[in-house]
Amino acid sequence: MASISQNAAEELLRKVDRSFAAQWPIFWLPQVTSPFGWRPDPHQLGVERAFRAKVYHNGLDIRAGVGDPVRSIWPGVVIRVWQDDRNGNAIRILHLAHPEVVSGYAHLDLTKVVPGQIAVTPTRIALSGNSGRTEGAHLHFCVSVDRQWVDPTAALENNWTVDQFVEQLAAGDNHPKV
Numbered sequence: 001m002a003s004i005s006q007n008a009a010e011e012l013l014r015k016v017d018r019s020f021a022a023q024w025p026i027f028w029l030p031q032v033t034s035p036f037g038w039r040p041d042p043h044q045l046g047v048e049r050a051f052r053a054k055v056y057h058n059g060l061d062i063r064a065g066v067g068d069p070v071r072s073i074w075p076g077v078v079i080r081v082w083q084d085d086r087n088g089n090a091i092r093i094l095h096l097a098h099p100e101v102v103s104g105y106a107h108l109d110l111t112k113v114v115p116g117q118i119a120v121t122p123t124r125i126a127l128s129g130n131s132g133r134t135e136g137a138h139l140h141f142c143v144s145v146d147r148q149w150v151d152p153t154a155a156l157e158n159n160w161t162v163d164q165f166v167e168q169l170a171a172g173d174n175h176p177k178v
């Protein structure tokens with residue numbers, strides 16, 4: 001079997017990554033059930049929303065059941081697959097065209113990739129679920145740039161490439177169009 005060097009593979013992926021329009025991580029009828037930013041604590045269930053403590057939501061909650069296929073927003077390299085009490089089963093993907101951009105996927109039922117694996121849409125990287133700290137099945141999706149959480153909504157709604165996303169962030173326009 002012919003093989004290409006790691007560097008050649010990364011260069012190829014960087015090109016694909018650069019030209020690829022953002023895709024919602026849930027394939028069908030994506031619906032944001034909880035947006036990015038400050039929100040009433042979803043875990044203070046006995047308390048009316050208006051009186052709940054405000055907690056920072058570092059990503060989007062996207063409607064999903066248990067077992068819905070999940071894909072990467074842009075192509076990239078899987079850098080972490082792990083499990084903890086809060087995130088449940090989770091995955092992080094680094095987007096090589098802009099290696100400062102990392103996307104995350106949490107509360108998964110099942111992960112289908114391992115670190116080092118290349119995730120090219122429409123590869124299913126996982127199945128959504130209800131693992132970790134949740135009040136029901138959904139996909140928690142987040143994006144960081146230089147280790148800072150940013151709102152990915154506009155990239156998803158406008159199908160920005162990772163280049164366009166980084167440009168818009170630099171221009172200070174990180175707000176979804178309405």
Ligand SMILES: [Zn+2]
Nearest residue numbers: 059060061140
């Ligand atoms: Zn969330």
